[in-house]
Amino acid sequence: MQNEELQQARIVERKSAQRYTALFEFAPIGYFALDMSGTISQVNLRGASLLGIERINLAGKNFLNYIADQHQEVFKTFLVATFEDEGIQTCEILVQLDTRTLWLSVEAKFGDFGTDCLIALIDITPMKEHQTQLEHIAHFDLLTNLPNRVLLSDRLSQAMLHCSRNKQSLAVVFLDLDGFKAVNDTYGHDLGDELLIALSVSMKKALREGDSLARIGGDEFVAVLTDLNTVEDCEPVLERFLLASSEPVTIDNVVLNVSASIGVTLYPQDNVDADQLMRHADQAMYVAKESGKNRYHLFDTVQDDAVKVRRESLEGIRSALDNHQFVLYYQPKVNMRTGKVIGAEALIRWQHPERGLLNPIEFLPVIENNPMMIELGEWVIDSALTQMSQWQAMCLNLPISTSVNIAAVQLQQPDFAQRLTTLLAAHPDIEPRYLELEVLETSALEDVNHVSATMHACMVLGVNFALDDFGTGYSSLTYLRRLPAKIIKIDQTFVRDMLHDADDLAIVEGVIALAKSFKREVIAEGVETIEHGTELLQLGCDLAQGYGIARPMPASDIPAWINDWKPVASWQR
Structure with missing residues (x-):
C-alpha cells in the first residue's frame, strides 16, 4: 500500500514538473536563468526567440554579451541587487544584436530557481x-526637423551655464x-x-560645431552661438546666415528670392535671463528690418539700460503723484531798491521716501513730453492756489502774488485755458491777477501763434505771464513782440557770471534795455x-x-x- 502511494505521489510530482516545464517553455514571456555573473543556464523558447538565437547556442553564454555598452553597468548592478535582496528587482535595458536593437523590460527574483x-x-x-x-x-519642428522653442530654451540655458563656467560669451541670433x-x-x-526646408538646411551649414539653430514658428529662426571670446567672433556666422538666406532657391522651376533680418544680443554683456535674451534679440531684429532688411543689428545694452531707468523713473513719478510725495517750496522775490517783498515763485520738490528731498532737475526731464507733466503741472497750479488761499486766510501782511512754471507740453494743450479756468474756479477767494505763469522762452519755439493765443485767453481771466530764462532761446525779439508777457526774467546763467564775464554783462544789459523798450517789467534770477x-x-x-536773497x-x-x-542798505542808497 505504501509503495502504491509513493508511486502515485511520484507520478503527480512528475506531471507537475512537466506542467511547470511546459509553462516555462511555452510562456509568452522570455525567461532566462542566470547565475551571479550573468551566465545563462536555462532559457525558454520565447527568450531565445527575443534574441533571435538558438537555445543551444545560448547555454553557457553570458547574458551581458548581448547588452548595449551603455547599459552594461546598469545590468550588473541589477544582478547584484537581485542576489542580495529577496524582493523583485526591475530595470529597462537596451539589447544590441547583430542587425537590430531591442528595449527589454526586465524583472528578476532570486530563490525560486536553485542557485540561479x-x-x-x-x-x-x-x-x-x-x-x-x-x-x-x-x-x-515637424517641418524642418530643427529644434523647436522648447529644446532651444533648454539648450540656451545650458549654454549660458557653460559660458559662465568658462568665462566666455554666447550670441542669441x-x-x-x-x-x-x-x-x-x-x-x-x-x-x-519647401522653401523653409531648403533654407533651414542652408542656414544649418552656416553654423560652427557646438552651435544650435531652431525654428520657433512661421519664418522665424533662432541660433545660439557658443564659445565666443569677442563680438567679432560671431560675425562670420552672421554673414553666412545672410548669404544662405539670400541665395536664390529653385523649387518646381520657380526661382524664389528672400533675405533675412537678423538681431543679435551677447551674453553675459547683456546680463539677463534666457527669455529676456530672446526678446532683446527680437528687438534688435526689428531694428535691422526697419533699417532696410538683409542685415544684422547688435542689441544696444546701454540704450536698453537707459530705457529701463526711464521706465523705472516714470513708475516712481507715477507713484509719487498717487502717494502725495510732491511738495512746493517757495523762493521770495523782492524789489531791491525799496526792500519790498513782491511775491514768491513756487518750485516743485519730490520728498522721496528713500533719497530725501529731490530738486526738479532730478525728475522733471524724465516726463518732459509725457502726459504726467500735464497732470503734475496742474497739481502745481492747484497747490499754489491753495497755499495763496491759506496765506490770505492768515490775515498776515504777505505778498500772495505767486508764480508757477508752465511746461511746454502743458501750455501747448488746446484746452489749457479751459483747464486753468476750472482750477481758478476751485479757489474763488483768490483773484486771478495774483497768479503768474512763467513760460520758458524755448517752450514757444514750436508754435508761437498757438502759445500767443493761449496766453491772451488766460490774460482775459486776469492771470499774468512772465517770460522765463529770457535770452536762452533763438528769437528773443520775436517773443518779446508776439508774446504778451508782463515780466521778463533774465536767465540766472547770465546773471551769475556777469561780474567777471563781459559777454554775460552785455547780455544782461541788453535784456534790461529790451524790456524797457517793450515796456515790460524785468526781474533777475540768480542774484547770489x-x-x-x-x-x-x-x-x-x-x-x-x-x-543771495533767500x-x-x-x-x-x-x-x-x-x-x-x-x-x-547799500541797495537802497
Missing part, C-alpha cells in the same frame, strides 16, 4: 519607439525672413514650406551776492530773486522770513 535567479523579459521596443517619437515631436509672406501669398503654403544786486540796480533792474523754503517758513527780512 530567474529573469523575465518583455519586449518594450514599440513603446520606446513611440515614446521617442513623442519626445521628438515635443522638441523638434534672432532671424526673420524678409519677403516670405509674399512667397506664401503668391505660390501657396506648400511651396513656402550783494555785488550782483548792486550791479543790477546800476543797470536799471530793481526786481530780483536768488540765493533760498527756496517750505511755505510754512515764508511768514517768518518776511518778518525777519532786512533789505541790503
